[in-house]
Amino acid sequence: MKHTIQALVENKFGVLARVASLFSARGYNIESLAVGETQDSSISCMTIVVDAEDERILEQIKKQLHKLIDVVTVVDFTRKEYVDRELLLVKVFKREDNQKDIEHFLKKYPAKIIEDKKEYSILEVCEERHQAEEIVRELKRIGIKELVRTGRIAISR
Amino acid sequence: MKGAQIFIESLIKEKVEVIFGYPGGSVLPIFDCLYDAPFKFILPRHEQAAAHAADGYARSTGKVGVCIATSGPGATNLTTGIATAYMDSVPIVAFTGQVKTQLIGNDAFQEADVTGVTRSISKHNYLVKDVKDLAPTIKEAFYIARSGRPGPVVVDLPVDVQMQETEFSYPREIELRSYRPTYFGHPGQIKKAVKAISKAKRPVIIAGGGVIIAGAANELRHFAQAIKAPVTTTLMGFGGFPSTHKLALGMPGMHGTMYANMAITESDLLISVGCRFDDRVTGKIDAFAPEAKIIHIDIDPTSISKNINVDIPIVGDAKNILGQLIEEIAELKKLPDISAWNKKIAAWKKKHPLGYRKSSTKIKPQAILEELYKQTKGKAIIVTEVGQNQMWASQFYKYDYPRHFLSSGGLGTMGYGFPAAIGAKVANPEKEVVVIAGDGSFQMNIQELATLATYNIAVKVIILNNHYLGMVRQWQQLFYNRRYSGTPLKNPNFVKVAGGFGVKGIKVTKPTEVKKAIKTMLSSKSGVIADFWIEEEENVFPMVPAGEAINRMIGGMA
Numbered sequence: 001m002k003h004t005i006q007a008l009v010e011n012k013f014g015v016l017a018r019v020a021s022l023f024s025a026r027g028y029n030i031e032s033l034a035v036g037e038t039q040d041s042s043i044s045c046m047t048i049v050v051d052a053e054d055e056r057i058l059e060q061i062k063k064q065l066h067k068l069i070d071v072v073t074v075v076d077f078t079r080k081e082y083v084d085r086e087l088l089l090v091k092v093f094k095r096e097d098n099q100k101d102i103e104h105f106l107k108k109y110p111a112k113i114i115e116d117k118k119e120y121s122i123l124e125v126c127e128e129r130h131q132a133e134e135i136v137r138e139l140k141r142i143g144i145k146e147l148v149r150t151g152r153i154a155i156s157r
Numbered sequence: 158m159k160g161a162q163i164f165i166e167s168l169i170k171e172k173v174e175v176i177f178g179y180p181g182g183s184v185l186p187i188f189d190c191l192y193d194a195p196f197k198f199i200l201p202r203h204e205q206a207a208a209h210a211a212d213g214y215a216r217s218t219g220k221v222g223v224c225i226a227t228s229g230p231g232a233t234n235l236t237t238g239i240a241t242a243y244m245d246s247v248p249i250v251a252f253t254g255q256v257k258t259q260l261i262g263n264d265a266f267q268e269a270d271v272t273g274v275t276r277s278i279s280k281h282n283y284l285v286k287d288v289k290d291l292a293p294t295i296k297e298a299f300y301i302a303r304s305g306r307p308g309p310v311v312v313d314l315p316v317d318v319q320m321q322e323t324e325f326s327y328p329r330e331i332e333l334r335s336y337r338p339t340y341f342g343h344p345g346q347i348k349k350a351v352k353a354i355s356k357a358k359r360p361v362i363i364a365g366g367g368v369i370i371a372g373a374a375n376e377l378r379h380f381a382q383a384i385k386a387p388v389t390t391t392l393m394g395f396g397g398f399p400s401t402h403k404l405a406l407g408m409p410g411m412h413g414t415m416y417a418n419m420a421i422t423e424s425d426l427l428i429s430v431g432c433r434f435d436d437r438v439t440g441k442i443d444a445f446a447p448e449a450k451i452i453h454i455d456i457d458p459t460s461i462s463k464n465i466n467v468d469i470p471i472v473g474d475a476k477n478i479l480g481q482l483i484e485e486i487a488e489l490k491k492l493p494d495i496s497a498w499n500k501k502i503a504a505w506k507k508k509h510p511l512g513y514r515k516s517s518t519k520i521k522p523q524a525i526l527e528e529l530y531k532q533t534k535g536k537a538i539i540v541t542e543v544g545q546n547q548m549w550a551s552q553f554y555k556y557d558y559p560r561h562f563l564s565s566g567g568l569g570t571m572g573y574g575f576p577a578a579i580g581a582k583v584a585n586p587e588k589e590v591v592v593i594a595g596d597g598s599f600q601m602n603i604q605e606l607a608t609l610a611t612y613n614i615a616v617k618v619i620i621l622n623n624h625y626l627g628m629v630r631q632w633q634q635l636f637y638n639r640r641y642s643g644t645p646l647k648n649p650n651f652v653k654v655a656g657g658f659g660v661k662g663i664k665v666t667k668p669t670e671v672k673k674a675i676k677t678m679l680s681s682k683s684g685v686i687a688d689f690w691i692e693e694e695e696n697v698f699p700m701v702p703a704g705e706a707i708n709r710m711i712g713g714m715a
Contacts, residue, residue, distance in 0.1 A: 010335055014272060014284070021276055063459040069281040069301060072335040 032151030181227020183254025206576035208238020213580030229267030244567025280308030305338030357426035366393030367431015444706030526553035542598030572601030
């Protein structure tokens with residue numbers, strides 16, 4: 001099961017490595033990780049998305065995360081009320097046969113073109129997680145040249 | 158003031174009495190200031206020994222141990238000692254030199270990424286990049302090392318930071334918003350625990366290292382007596398409850414007593430105090446205390462429900478929580494009658510005592526421990542290496558006082574005992590400090606004979622010399638068809654080696670010589686190495702084969 005975990009941490013060097021190594025030491029892959037300052041510049045927020053093979057192990061990781069000296073709080077949003085978003089930037093090829101698809105895509109999804117060149121366009125999409133997956137599938141069909149994602153960020157309701 | 162002098166002044170503020178260290182290029186400014194420092198400095202002959210000595214100092218006193226090494230190889234040599242301290246929750250602060258700030262990451266001479274290397278084996282670590290941060294960092298390091306669940310903290314000090322100047326001001330108070338250990342048990346959980354205790358017919362207390370760390374031996378004794386429950390002490394918990402007490406069950410687990418393991422298996426309430434349910438204690442998890450409700454008292458929330466599922470967790474300091482429990486229990490009108498349970502345990506004790514086959518021709522290691530116990534009246538600080546020597550020391554010497562048994566329990570570090578004993582003796586010059594070593598493990602830090610001679614440190618070493626890496630050989634005998642691969646040892650002449658370092662050595666080969674040899678050893682005012690040639694294929698019994706249930710022990714008697 002996928003978990004979205006939020007950790008508020010001291011904004012210091014080395015904290016990211018400490019957090020990441022709790023997962024890597026157990027052979028857990030972090031699906032996405034987004035880090036940024038909060039309203040308090042001395043605190044950063046890390047949003048970690050991880051697919052837990054074993055809930056018990058994840059529970060242990062969360063406790064150990066909290067045990068790290070530089071971690072202030074840890075919240076697992078799973079089964080909680082929260083809102084999440086992810087930003088995607090996509091470079092799509094412009095071919096004669098996909099012009100209509102791109103237009104259709106722009107109508108259907110909350111995406112906008114932020115740069116338009118002769119061979120390609122760059123699209124910006126900001127969506128919640130289920131929608132984001134669907135959008136990526138759709139774009140793959142149209143023809144992606146390059147896709148980058150920020151990873152998920154989340155906030156409680 | 159220069160960074161190096163700030164280092165010294167900060168250590169004075171922390172009331173450091175002794176520092177174990179080894180110099181090198183990246184700590185030269187600090188060593189220059191150490192020359193005039195008011196505390197003791199001990200130079201071991203290997204950085205690993207500096208870390209173990211700081212550990213032995215800390216375990217035997219409860220104070221923070223301090224060691225220092227240079228960058229690169231100096232720091233990497235400390236790591237085994239740091240990992241050892243981490244596994245057993247020992248408060249040490251390890252300082253390491255680092256290359257100049259602007260050279261970090263450039264593969265400079267004697268450079269190692271110390272904070273990276275020690276991240277997973279320390280409670281916390283720091284790289285000090287600005288001399289202004291130095292004093293506050295040292296304050297934090299000592300605070301973190303000794304508070305909550307104690308552990309090693311590493312402070313990496315680039316050589317240029319040691320030479321920079323700033324004003325010295327040592328913070329008085331410390332407050333970390335991200336680190337606030339819980340010290341008192343939640344009243345609701347205490348109530349639940351008391352309720353469970355008031356219903357238990359077959360309670361067992363399992364006491365671990367947390368009892369020693371929290372200084373909770375008195376509270377534990379009162380608590381156990383109040384509820385009349387038997388107490389089993391893990392390797393790390395020795396001395397937390399007197400071995401000679403009538404409620405004492407000895408050690409649980411792989412080489413524990415049959416009666417401790419039987420009691421756990423049949424209990425209906427297991428009260429764990431500062432024990433983290435290591436796999437050497439639990440054996441096969443499904444068969445561990447299958448009928449028991451489990452109360453788990455631990456200061457570290459990550460220990461709870463890690464290895465076994467817990468019914469009533471109580472997070473906090475063992476001393477405080479036992480105090481809370483004692484108060485609540487005193488208010489109970491009636492406790493269940495558990496005399497039948499204690500009778501059953503007494504019968505197990507009678508039927509399955511720890512024992513061994515005596516011999517008139519070969520020296521039995523168990524007999525050495527019994528004789529040592531007799532002659533020291535159980536008052537010596539016993540420091541062990543790892544392997545058979547460690548297990549015999551745990552079975553045949555009795556521990557009535559906390560901080561009198563030092564052993565690498567979690568990491569199982571061979572080479573720990575001898576240097577740790579040096580640290581313990583420096584901290585407790587008035588006490589007898591005896592190392593129980595194997596011929597294998599003693600050779601892992603044998604160079605410390607030089608430290609013994611240099612500072613005239615009166616550590617006594619008993620080598621249980623069986624010319625094997627005995628514990629591994631035992632497993633090969635039992636589970637690998639006696640194929641002794643890599644375990645026979647061709648040893649040096651330990652007496653001559655000791656003599657070469659300027660330390661007295663004695664060799665003992667006959668059972669009749671044991672008593673006198675121990676007497677000679679104990680009466681010496683200097684260090685002594687006693688090389689006992691023991692029965693070569695003696696095994697540690699009883700034993701739970703790895704992965705088996707703890708009540709399925711083999712070899713009641715060797």
